[in-house]
Amino acid sequence: MSTEAMNWAMDDAPMSRTEKGKPDTTGRHVLQALAEHARSDGSNSHPSILRIQYRTGYDRTTVQRALRRLEKASLIERDGTVDGRTRWQLAMGLVRPATDWADLEREENEYRAAAAERKRRSRSKGVTDAESVTVTGGESVTVTHSESVTGDVTDSAPSRHALNAQPSRTQRRPNHQQPSVNQLHKDSSPAVVSRPAPQADGKTGQQENHHLAAFGAFWHNYPLKRSREEAKKAWIAALERGADPQRMIDGAQAYARERANEDPKYTKHPATWLNKGCYDDEPAGQPNLRVVDGQKHQPFRLDPNANYANGF
Incomplete structure (x- = not known):
């Protein structure tokens, strides 16, 4: 096994493409199997098809197709035979362009930006501004915008602020828990979106x-x-x-x-x-x-x- 050939096949060799233009990951795996049997200059690699099948887990047809794609991409070249097996020369002079890494970094940054935008939109959907508060009951009290109450409150009983009007015993929430006066004031205020406070213990x-x-x-x-x-x-x-x-x-x-x-x-x-x-x-x-x-x-x-x- 040659360390130089393996490093080339894993990192530095150009990424071949399939007929649909996608990265040929199957061919990359087969190329690494060839590099395991090559010398430091990429020569004298002649593993059998069966050996490559055992190494990669691919069937015979898949291995043969991958070899043809690698040969078409000029990453490998036939160099005779050994005991009936094809001997390959790896084109270690070909080097992967530096733009491949820059493209991956750009795609990663775009993915993170899109994920952050989705998270922001998801949070904004769960926030509603309390522009108006309406309390319905037997007293028919209506208040428009909790911050601009001018006293125009109409009812037939002694006037009370709509937020201080306590619900009757028959007005129950589904879980039979009545909201407090403080909670009513809190729910009527414009919602403020803020980041969660850090944990008290600083973990x-x-x-x-x-x-x-x-x-x-x-x-x-x-x-x-x-x-x-x-x-x-x-x-x-x-x-x-x-x-x-x-x-x-x-x-x-x-x-x-x-x-x-x-x-x-x-x-x-x-x-x-x-x-x-x-x-x-x-x-x-x-x-x-x-x-x-x-x-x-x-x-x-x-x-x-x-x-x-x-x-x-």
């Missing part, structure tokens, strides 16, 4: 500070220390996308084990690793013990009561 703020402070643990476990400020911005962006801090730290530990004794020039920078969501590409098994300065350390686990502020 929300503590959780955010806790997730941000956990960046120190990520930085300690990541195998390459480059551009800390850029990595910090990428960490915050990942949290805003809903990434789990513990998942990212576990992914950094797994990536460190993968890159052990490997050439560091092929190790992704931490900001790149976070922006591309590589923490989701790592295996989700139990991490092994780490060795730091000749001593074994248990895998890092976030402690809700701990303070990692020094690391961030």
Whole structure:
């Protein structure tokens, strides 16, 4: 297996398209299977169709069609045969354009803006302004706009403010609970939309500070220390996308084990690793013990009561 070929197939190879113009995810998966059997320069890849089926889970026809699409896109080229199997050369000179990432970021921002607009509209539908208050009963009292009462109240009994008029015993709500005078005044006032007040115990703020402070643990476990400020911005962006801090730290530990004794020039920078969501590409098994300065350390686990502020 070649690390260079795998990195190319997973991240740097141009994304081929289907006949309908959609990203060819099936072909991408087959390309990664070919890269697993290629040399560092992308040559001498000759897995059998059966091996690719076993690796990807696709049927024979699907694999053959994906190979034809990859060949048409010039991502692979026939280079003879080995024991009756086609030998492929991967076009590792082709690189995915940087605009692909910019397009994904733009689509993500548009999605978030649309979601925020839907949420705003949903909240506005549940709010109604109390422009007028009408109380009906045996006294026939009517008040127009609770803020502009001038005394024009008509009834046959002693005049009382419509908001102070208590309902009779026979006027019951469905749950038999009568509104208080204060509640009537409150319901008649123009509605004010406001954000929910923060929790008294400050748990929300503590959780955010806790997730941000956990960046120190990520930085300690990541195998390459480059551009800390850029990595910090990428960490915050990942949290805003809903990434789990513990998942990212576990992914950094797994990536460190993968890159052990490997050439560091092929190790992704931490900001790149976070922006591309590589923490989701790592295996989700139990991490092994780490060795730091000749001593074994248990895998890092976030402690809700701990303070990692020094690391961030």
